[in-house]
Amino acid sequence: NAGVMQNPRHLVRRRGQEARLRCSPMKGHSHVYWYRQLPEEGLKFMVYLQKENIIDESGMPKERFSAEFPKEGPSILRIQQVVRGDSAAYFCASSQSATGDGQPQHFGDGTRLSIL
């Protein structure tokens, strides 16, 4: 399966711990997007990255959240000092390009983060 791979599928953390969510884009895709879906709500954009660069982080909370997409390896969404309100499904998407013929984003199956 050459789709977007996210791990872990489920992650449980206690308040104050750190959560690290990983995303491996589809083969050949160099653009990665993170979205969050709170319980009973729609998906909200968080951040858009290309290799080693953050392009748009307008949806990221100002504190505790960070994202990276290194030259080698998966993209990482990191949440420090988690709180109950961080409980959500976090989805990663990737695309081949951002411009031109409107390349679609393809999503992974998400990481369900639960904060105790």
Next chain:
Amino acid sequence: DAKTTQPTSMDCAEGRAANLPCNHSTISGNEYVYWYRQIHSQGPQYIIHGLKNNETNEMASLIITEDRKSSTLILPHATLRDTAVYYCIVRLTGANSKLTFGKGITLSVRP
């Protein structure tokens, strides 16, 4: 990105065509129309997209009106597995590449 308007829900019988409407009256010339769906607890699944012309793939057909102010996603032979929330999204290509999801339309396919 232009705003889209979709009905809250609809249903159709298994085996029949499901026609899902979307209004995007403020769409601009360089904005694409995308359709995604989300089956419970799964990630959004890309279905189809188009700019001006009608499009068809193995999953669905996308009919865009001539003035581009509305579109219809057609699932030609709906199955129970097509029950999902369907999102119509208008997106400007370029540096601002994020997708803005609305509430979508819940399609229920009945046996």
